[in-house]
Amino acid sequence: MMFDKPSISIIGLGYVGLPLAVHLAKHFKVTGFDINQDRISELKESYDRTGEISSPELKNSTLHLTSNEEEIIGHDIHIVTVPTPVDENNEPDLRPVHMASETVGRIIKPGNVIVYESTVYPGVTEDDCGPILAKISGLECGKDFFLGYSPERINPGDREHTVDTITKVVAGQNKAVSELLSHVYGTMNGGKIFIAKNIKTAEAAKVIENAQRDINIAFVNEISIIFQKLGISVYDVLEAAGTKWNFLNFQPGLVGGHCIGVDPYYLAHCAKAFGHDPKVILSGRSTNESMSNAVSAAIHQTLKARNPDLAQPRTLILGLTFKEDVPDLRNTKVTDIIAELRSLGHLIDVHDPMADPKEAEEFFKIQLKPSLEMSEAYDCVVGAVPHEGYLNLTNTSIEQLVKPSGLIADMKGMWRTRQFDEKYSYWCL
Numbered sequence: 001m002m003f004d005k006p007s008i009s010i011i012g013l014g015y016v017g018l019p020l021a022v023h024l025a026k027h028f029k030v031t032g033f034d035i036n037q038d039r040i041s042e043l044k045e046s047y048d049r050t051g052e053i054s055s056p057e058l059k060n061s062t063l064h065l066t067s068n069e070e071e072i073i074g075h076d077i078h079i080v081t082v083p084t085p086v087d088e089n090n091e092p093d094l095r096p097v098h099m100a101s102e103t104v105g106r107i108i109k110p111g112n113v114i115v116y117e118s119t120v121y122p123g124v125t126e127d128d129c130g131p132i133l134a135k136i137s138g139l140e141c142g143k144d145f146f147l148g149y150s151p152e153r154i155n156p157g158d159r160e161h162t163v164d165t166i167t168k169v170v171a172g173q174n175k176a177v178s179e180l181l182s183h184v185y186g187t188m189n190g191g192k193i194f195i196a197k198n199i200k201t202a203e204a205a206k207v208i209e210n211a212q213r214d215i216n217i218a219f220v221n222e223i224s225i226i227f228q229k230l231g232i233s234v235y236d237v238l239e240a241a242g243t244k245w246n247f248l249n250f251q252p253g254l255v256g257g258h259c260i261g262v263d264p265y266y267l268a269h270c271a272k273a274f275g276h277d278p279k280v281i282l283s284g285r286s287t288n289e290s291m292s293n294a295v296s297a298a299i300h301q302t303l304k305a306r307n308p309d310l311a312q313p314r315t316l317i318l319g320l321t322f323k324e325d326v327p328d329l330r331n332t333k334v335t336d337i338i339a340e341l342r343s344l345g346h347l348i349d350v351h352d353p354m355a356d357p358k359e360a361e362e363f364f365k366i367q368l369k370p371s372l373e374m375s376e377a378y379d380c381v382v383g384a385v386p387h388e389g390y391l392n393l394t395n396t397s398i399e400q401l402v403k404p405s406g407l408i409a410d411m412k413g414m415w416r417t418r419q420f421d422e423k424y425s426y427w428c429l
């Protein structure tokens with residue numbers, strides 16, 4: 001074993017880095033580093049704005065927090081968990097990963113192991129990051145320091161599949177590094193480790209996990225549009241087909257967030273660089289990207305069918321985050337629905353009890369309604385995100401939000417088994 005009880009630094013304390021750091025800190029000496037000083041200050045006050053780690057858990061953790069890179073000098077393993085977004089052309093934006101590699105390059109010592117957890121396409125760890133680390137540190141990759149890759153699979157808001165319970169794929173630049181990573185991650189998750197053949201294989205495994213989901217959702221989205229035209233509900237069809245033992249359970253909807261809607265572009269970029277046109281992957285992306293347009297058009301048409309003279313419908317959107325029961329606003333596609341309905345003349349109000357009002361204002365110039373109580377009635381109410389609070393709304397509290405002959409638009413089918421008063425229209429996919 002390279003180290004028996006290694007000390008570990010985690011670079012980037014977001015949705016992935018913080019839970020990892022807190023769980024590893026139960027077994028090892030761990031320092032969490034982030035360039036965002038506000039994030040570090042909040043965490044030091046035991047507040048995690050992502051909602052993944054509770055205040056008592058943070059308070060009781062031995063995790064050391066810093067935004068000073070000097071304080072990660074001397075750690076044996078450095079794990080990089082910084083964002084990997086796409087740019088405006090849907091091309092991989094590797095700047096955070098490169099910047100984090102420069103940080104680590106400045107502080108690594110001979111014998112250190114640098115592990116990437118950020119989702120990338122095959123080759124980024126060894127062909128991009130290794131050379132940056134070597135150049136900045138003046139050390140030789142594979143001789144003075146070593147690389148590893150271990151993809152992260154957790155899912156914001158998922159309390160069942162947590163970092164300490166799910167199987168972790170690991171890969172090292174050599175056998176000793178793979179064994180070290182098995183030991184470190186296995187100590188945290190009860191030994192549920194899969195050692196991938198090599199780093200590129202582990203990188204590829206992660207990126208296809210999400211590309212596969214994206215393609216399956218695209219299929220369900222496509223059939224939902226077909227069945228709308230046929231006048232049958234995709235949910236009813238899925239329920240029937242789902243009784244077959246090998247039918248895959250995917251639901252229609254917008255694909256936002258930081259992973260499923262982004263990672264396929266990483267794979268596509270890599271495919272194109274190697275001379276292959278990734279038709280299936282990009283077709284799935286394009287179908288999912290066009291969903292907000294299809295949904296807004298359907299909502300608008302259904303509202304107008306009963307209210308043909310309504311020029312500027314007053315519309316309330318329930319939910320802004322990219323998925324249910326999380327505060328995460330990154331890459332939410334609800335903003336596309338809002339923009340499209342606005343372009344069709346709708347005057348929009350937005351409510352979301354999970355989202356941070358300051359972030360909604362800062363990112364999207366949206367002022368969230370503080371409460372639904374005493375709200376005026378709207379021509380159209382769009383259930384956009386199935387937060388638990390919205391699932392639990394009674395028929396009366398939903399109907400109070402809607403004018404007679406107005407529309408209850410249920411984007412995720414969360415109220416589809418309800419019977420609303422006939423004076424309202426109801427729409428879902």
Ligand SMILES: NC(=O)c1ccc[n+]([C@@H]2O[C@H](COP(=O)([O-])OP(=O)(O)OC[C@H]3O[C@@H](n4cnc5c(N)ncnc54)[C@H](O)[C@@H]3O)[C@@H](O)[C@H]2O)c1
Nearest residue numbers: 012013014015016034035036082084099100118119152156
């Ligand atoms: N969010 C998820 O559920 C999830 C799941 C699996 C994989 N991933 C992947 O994990 C990676 C991290 O995602 P995330 O959701 O945790 O991102 P995030 O935006 O929540 O957090 C990233 C953190 O890194 C910090 N950071 C950015 N650049 C830095 C730098 N150069 N040095 C130090 N800190 C830096 C940011 O301030 C932020 O706090 C991405 O590659 C993502 O695709 C995310």
